[in-house]
Amino acid sequence: MEVKELAEKLAEYPELKSRFEELVGIIENSQGETTLADVAEQRVIDSLRDLGHERLQNWAQKQSEQVSYQLKKQLPKANKHIKKKSVGIARMEK
Numbered sequence: 001m002e003v004k005e006l007a008e009k010l011a012e013y014p015e016l017k018s019r020f021e022e023l024v025g026i027i028e029n030s031q032g033e034t035t036l037a038d039v040a041e042q043r044v045i046d047s048l049r050d051l052g053h054e055r056l057q058n059w060a061q062k063q064s065e066q067v068s069y070q071l072k073k074q075l076p077k078a079n080k081h082i083k084k085k086s087v088g089i090a091r092m093e094k
Helices: 003-012 014-028 037-074
Strands: none
Touching (some): 003 014
16 A cells, blocks of 8 residues: 555544554654653553554444444334333232
């Protein structure tokens, strides 16, 4: 993928662009707060882990929405699952 293509893709996902900017900042030590390699490494690992978690959550949500949309198209009369509001049957007095 060319740099221009990557820039266009990142423009579509501003939260991803922000994460990559954060990673570059850690690597460049732009704020001057990291003096040990172990600390910088841990910050990069944590940032990548958070990025992966966020992206997978976003992906799962989109997949769920897509499946819901497809099912609504296929079965327009199907009822959506709704949590019951009943607390049960009232106890009878003895």
